[in-house]
Amino acid sequence: AGSVRRPEIDCDAADMKELASTMVRVLNKDGEAVGPWAEGLDDDVLVQGLKNMIRVRAYDERMMTLQRQGKTSFYMKCTGEEAIAVGFRAAMQQGDMNFPTYRQQGLLLSTDYPVVDMICQILSNSRDPLKGRQLPIMYSSKEHGFFSISGNLGTQFIQAVGWAMASAIKGDTKIAAGWIGDGSTAETDFHAALVNASVYKPPVVLNIVNNQWAISSFRGIAGGDHATFAERALGYDFPALRVDGNDFLAVYAASKWAVERARRGFGPTLIEWVTYRVAPHSTSDDPSQYRPKEESSAWPLGDPILRLKNHLISRDLWSEERQTQTEAEYNDEIRAATKEAESYGVMGSGASPKDMFDDVYEVMPPHLREQRQKLGV
Amino acid sequence: AGSVRRPEIDCDAADMKELASTMVRVLNKDGEAVGPWAEGLDDDVLVQGLKNMIRVRAYDERMMTLQRQGKTSFYMKCTGEEAIAVGFRAAMQQGDMNFPTYRQQGLLLSTDYPVVDMICQILSNSRDPLKGRQLPIMYSSKEHGFFSISGNLGTQFIQAVGWAMASAIKGDTKIAAGWIGDGSTAETDFHAALVNASVYKPPVVLNIVNNQWAISSFRGIAGGDHATFAERALGYDFPALRVDGNDFLAVYAASKWAVERARRGFGPTLIEWVTYRVAPHSTSDDPSQYRPKEESSAWPLGDPILRLKNHLISRDLWSEERQTQTEAEYNDEIRAATKEAESYGVMGSGASPKDMFDDVYEVMPPHLREQRQKLGV
Amino acid sequence: MPQMSMIEAIRDAMDVKMGQDDDVVVYGEDVGYFGGVFRCTHGLQKKYGKHRVFDSPINESGIVGTAIGMGAYGLRPCIEIQFADYIYPAYDQIVSEAARLRYRSNKDFTAPITIRTPCGGGIFGGQTHSQSPESLFTHVSGVKTVIPSNPYDAKGLLIASIEDNDPVIFFEPKRLYNGPFDGHHDRPASNWSKHPLGDVPEGHYTVPIGKASVFSEGKDVTILTYGTMVFVAEAAKKETGIDAEIIDLRTLMPLDVDTIVESVKKTGRCMVLHEATLTSGFGAELSAQVQERCFYHLEAPVVRVCGFDTPYPHAQEWDYFPGPARVGRELKAMMEAV
Amino acid sequence: MPQMSMIEAIRDAMDVKMGQDDDVVVYGEDVGYFGGVFRCTHGLQKKYGKHRVFDSPINESGIVGTAIGMGAYGLRPCIEIQFADYIYPAYDQIVSEAARLRYRSNKDFTAPITIRTPCGGGIFGGQTHSQSPESLFTHVSGVKTVIPSNPYDAKGLLIASIEDNDPVIFFEPKRLYNGPFDGHHDRPASNWSKHPLGDVPEGHYTVPIGKASVFSEGKDVTILTYGTMVFVAEAAKKETGIDAEIIDLRTLMPLDVDTIVESVKKTGRCMVLHEATLTSGFGAELSAQVQERCFYHLEAPVVRVCGFDTPYPHAQEWDYFPGPARVGRELKAMMEAV
Amino acid sequence: KAKAPWKPGPSGAPRPEGEKPIASPAVRKRAMDAGVKLEYVYGTGPAGRITHEDLDDYISGNSAPAGGSSR
C-alpha cells in the first residue's frame, strides 16, 4: 500500500503509463492509510461510505431472501464489491450521470433514491417505477444519475462517452461514468468507447469492475491474465489507473482524481477496479460447478466493509457498537421497506397489461392501439 | 535507421513493449542497410521484391487507365504502399492465408496468380473468376492464400484470428495474416481480433496499414494522433512492432520475424506499417477537397520503389538499366494481359444473369429456382 | 421557390434545424470537414463549427452509441451511416438500446436520434453499396422507418425526424440523390431541377411521419412502393397503360394503413414493389396486411415484385433491379387474373 | 430407445458429430468448462478436450468471426450465442460475411458453421432473454434458419445443420428445453420423458433441413407454426375442438412450400402463429406466400397471431405470449368467417 | 332457391366431386352477399375457378342446369 505515486490532475497520459500496471492501494495490512493517495480524504465521506456499504449489503441479503421466498424471480448481489460503487458515487456530484451495470446497486443506494421504489422494481408490482417491463434489478433514475440498465453487456460504455461528449459540446461541467465488467471488456463496444474517448477526450470516467469472473469464465478468457485491463488504455492516449477496489480509501481517492480530471476538462480516465465476485453470478447461477469453494470463502483482497471498519475504528471514527447498531438500523430500514413494497404486490402481480403497450413510442401509433384494443385492455 | 533492437523470436511481449512506440527502419538516408534488422535478408528476395513492386505499380497505373476509359466503374490504387504487401508476402509460405483489404493487391501480384484473371475480375466480364458478383478489386483466391475481400471494413481481422486458431487446433504450421487500415482500426471487430488473439495466442500476424488517411479523415480521427496504432497491443499481452512501411528491407525483416514467431508457436504479433496514401482513396474520391496537394506530392517517407532501387544499385545488385528494362517489361506484360482480358468483355458485359442465382447456397433452394425461372434465365 | 436536388434538400433540412435548435448535432464518417461522401453535410461544419458538425471514427456502433448517450443528455443527434450496408455493426445499439430505451426506462430516458443512411442500388456499387435493409428495422418495436422519394419529402421528413422524440432510421435512396430515376439505366439521367418535386420551400416545414402520399391516382390496381421504386412504378404505368394508383408510403413504420386500405378497396388489386430482397422484405408485411384488411375486395392475389433472394450482384445489377419491364410484365399478368 | 430432453438431444447431436468428425469444434460463452448456462455442452470438453470445446470471450462478433475463419480453414464450428437476444453484435459477421462468402467468392471459400442460440420467452427472462429474432435472418440470403420443437427433431436437425455446408442459425426454443409446453404457465410443467417425441435414437440420424412436418392432421384450418408455439396450437385445437392441421415448419429458410400449400388448399383457412413481434415477423412472409399460392382456395383471410409490437415485457410476459386462449379465440373467429 | 350441383364443362379443368369451390375473395364476398352457395356455381376459370361472370351467369340462371346437359 501507498507505493504508487499520485500524478498531477492534468498529467499527460504518456507520463503516467505505469499506473496501468501497478495497483493504487491506501490501506496497509494494519489498516492504516498510507501514501500519496491517502491525502485529503474527508473523514465524513469515509464514515458515510461505511454506512452506505453496510446498507448495500443489508439490501442484497434481504433481496436474496425475497428471491428464495419466490417473491421475485431473479436477483444479483454485489457482495465484496460494495466499495467501488459507493466510493465512486461519493466523488460525483448532482447532475453527473452513471451508465451502470447490474452490479452497481451501490450507486443508487448511496443516494436518496427511495429504496421502496427499488424493491418495487424487483417485485414488478403496481408501484414498480418501470411498470413491470424490466427484469428485476434493471433500475433507472435520471434524477439520481443512474442510467437505465441494459441487459446487453457493454453497450452502455460507449453511451457514457456520448453523454460526456454532449456535456462538452454544451460547455457543461457535468461528467459521465461508464461501467463494465471484466468479462464484458471483450465486447466490441468496449473498443468503441475507448476509440471515441481517445478522439474526443470528453469528460468521462470509464470504470472496469474486474471481479475476476464472468459467470463461469475467469478473467483470462477476457484476455486479462497476463496483461491488466487498465493497460487497454495505453494505446488510446488517455490515462489509466489500476486500483484495489476493496480498499474504500483507494477507491474514493482514485475516483476523486479521475472525476476532477474529467470535470476540469483534462479528459477521460480508464480505471480498473480489482475486486472479487464473492457471490454467485446471479440467483440462476451455481458457482460450485466451476470454481473451488475455498476461493470465494478466502475472499481475496478482503472484505471491503471490514477493511474500512477497522481503519475507522483504529482512528476512533467508528466503533464495534456503532457497527452493530448501523447494521441493525439498515436491516430494519430494508425490512420495513420490503414490507411496504410487498404490499403493492410480488412477482409481477399488480403490473398491468395495459402498460405493455405504452411508451414503445412517445405517441402510440395506430397499430399498437389496435393490438391493445384487440387484447381488450 | 537501425536504432531499434531486434528481440529474440520468443521474446515475451512484456519485454519488448517499446517496439510499439519506436520505428523499425533499416535503410538510412544514404540507402544503406543498418542495424540488427538488416541482418540475414536474402539478396534475391530484395531483388525480387523490387520487381514485384514495379509490377504492382504498373498494374495500378494500367487499371486507372481502364477506369478512365470507362471500361470499369471503379478502381483503388496502393501507390506508395507497395512495399508492405510485397515484402510481407515474401516472408510467407505456400498454404498460409491472408485476409486482405482492398489495398493489398501486392499480395496477389507477388504470386503466380494469373494477372489476366485479376483484370477480368475488374472488368466483371465472362471470364471473371467471381462471375461479376463482386465489386472490382474484390479478388479471391484460396489457392494463392488470398481470402475473399469484403466491402465491410474490419470484419476480416477477426476471421484471420479464427483461421489461425483452426490451424493451431489441427496442429498445423500454417499461419494467417490479418490486414486492416488505420481508419478501420476503429471498427469494433479490430477489438474482437485483439481479444481473441490475446486469449488463444494463435499463429496470426495482425497488420495495420497506417497510410495516415481514411478517405477524408486523418489518422487522428481513429485515435492515432498521439498514441501509435501499434500501442493498441500493449493491453493484450502480445507483441507489437511499428515499422517504416516504405522501407522494403524493414518490411521484409519485420514480416519474417512475426511470421516465424507465429509459425513456431509463439503466438500473434501486431504490426503497424507506417506509410502514406499517395493516391486518392479510390476512383470515386477527390482528395483535393480535404488535404493539401503538397502533402501527397511531398511523398512522406519516400517512394518505396526508389528507396529499394537506390539501395540495390549502391550494392551493385541492380542498375538504372535494369530498372528501365523491368518497368518496360511489366508495362508490356500488363498491357498484353489487359488486352486479353478486354477481349472477354468490359464493364460487366459477359456476366450472366443466370450466375446471379447460383452459389447463394450450396444447393439452389426451390424459391431461388422459382425466381430464376420466372426471370427466364 | 428554390429548386433543389435531394442532396441539397437533405442538407437544407439539417441546416434549418441546426439554425433553430442548438441541440441538433451532426456527425458521421467523413461528415465534418469533407461534408460526406455524398456531400449531404457539405458546408455545415463551416457554418456551425466543429463542435456541432464533426467527423467520426469508422465505428458505426460508436456513432449510434454516442448518439444514444447524447440523446439521453438532451441533444438531438442527426447522424450518418455512410451506406446502409454498413449499418449492421450498429444494429445492436439500434435494436437493443435506442429502440428500447423509452420503454424500459418508462420514459425516464429517450433517444431522440435520427440515423440518416443512403440505401438502394443502381449506382453499380456491388453487394456492399446497394442494400435496402429497411425490413430489418420495421420488425424492431421502438424505431420509426422513413424513406423519402424526392427532395420535397426528403426535407420535410428529415425535419420531422429530427424533431421526433423517437429514434428514426432515415433511408435515402441514393439513386435518387441527383434526379428522379425511372429504372431505365440506359437512358440519360434526369435532374431534379426539371421536376416539380424538386421545388423545395425555404425554411421550416414538415412532412408528417406516418402518412403516405398518393403519388399517382388510378383505378385498376394499387401499387404500394417507396423510394427509388416510386418512379419505376410510374414508368411501368405509362408503358403498360394500366391505370395504376401508385402510393408512395414514405414512412414504413408507423404505416399509413388507411391510405392503403382505401386504395386497395377501390382497385381490388395490389402490387407491392421494392428493391430489397423478397423473402421477409417489407413487402411481406404489406402483402399480409392488405389481405388481412381488404380480403374480400381482392380480385387477384397481392403480388410482390422485389429484389431477388441473392446478394446484390455487381455486374448483374440491372437484372436484379426490379425495373419497369419486370414491373410492367407483372402488372399485365395481374390484370389478367380473374 | 433412450428418452432425452431437448438439452440432452442437442448435446447428443454435438457428441455424435464430434465423435465422427475431427473438424467439428464447439465453443461459446461459458460453453467449455462449465458446459453452457443451459448445460447443452456439459461434458463435451471433458470428452473431446479443450482444443475442440472451449470458452469464448464475451464477444459475439468474435465468436462468429472466428468461426468464419475456421470454416474457411476447413473446420465445422458449432458455436453458441448464449441468448438469441445477444446475437445482434454478431449480426454484421452473419449478414455481411457468413451469408455472403460462398457467393462473393464463387465458392472459393465457404462458411459451414452452425450458430446455436436459445430463443423465445416463457421463462420470465424479460426483454433481453426472451426474443425470437428469426425473421431478421430469413431476410438474409445465404443463411438457413432452423427451429426445432422437440428432442427428436432437435437432434436430427442439429446433425443436419452441422453437416450442412452453408451457415445455419439454429434456434432453440428455451421454453421447450425440459418439456413440451402447452402455453398454460399456471399448470404443472410436463417433461420430455413422458412424450413420444422425447424418444431419441442413439447415434447418427438426420432430420432434413427444408422439410416441415405435419404435427397434427386436420381439415378445418391450417396452422403454420414452429418452436414453442406448436404445442400451444395443439392445446388450442383441443380446447376449441376445431379440427386444425398443425404444421411444424421446423425450417424457415428454405421453406417447405409444398407442405404448406397442400394443407391450405385442403382446409381453405390458414392461421400463422409465432411468438415474435407481429410486424415484419416471419408470419408476414408466410401470410404473403399463402395468399400468393393458395389465393383462390382461401375462404377467409390468413390470420396472424403473434407477439405484440412491443419489447417482451417482464411482468406482462403471459399477456404478451400468444397463449392457447388467444389462439383459441382467433381460431373460432376465423372459422366463423365465410 | 338452391340450384343443382354444377357439372364440369369444357372450358375449365374439372373440379373433383366434393372438393371445395375455388374463387377469389371478391367473388366469395359477392356470392355471400347474394346468398349464393359457391358449391353450386359452375367455374369456367383456370382449374375450375369461379369468376365474376360465372357468378353472374348463375344468378341470372344462364349456367348449366341440373343433371347437366351441355351449355
Ligand SMILES: Cc1ncc(C[n+]2csc(CCOP(=O)(O)OP(=O)(O)O)c2C)c(N)n1
Ligand atoms: C451481449 C451479451 N452477451 C452475453 C450476455 C450474458 N451474460 C450476462 S452477465 C455475463 C457475464 C458478465 O461478466 P462480467 O462482465 O465480468 O460482469 P460481472 O457479472 O462479473 O459483474 C454474461 C455472459 C449478455 N447479458 N449480453
Ligand SMILES: Cc1ncc(C[n+]2csc(CCOP(=O)(O)OP(=O)(O)O)c2C)c(N)n1
Ligand atoms: C463497415 C464500413 N464502414 C464504412 C465503409 C466505407 N469506407 C470504405 S473505405 C473507408 C476508409 C478506410 O480507411 P482505412 O481503414 O484507413 O483504409 P485505407 O483506405 O486508407 O487503405 C470507408 C470509411 C465501409 N466500407 N465499411
Ligand SMILES: [Mg+2]
Ligand atoms: Mg466479472
Ligand SMILES: [Mg+2]
Ligand atoms: Mg488509411
Ligand SMILES: [Mg+2]
Ligand atoms: Mg428524431
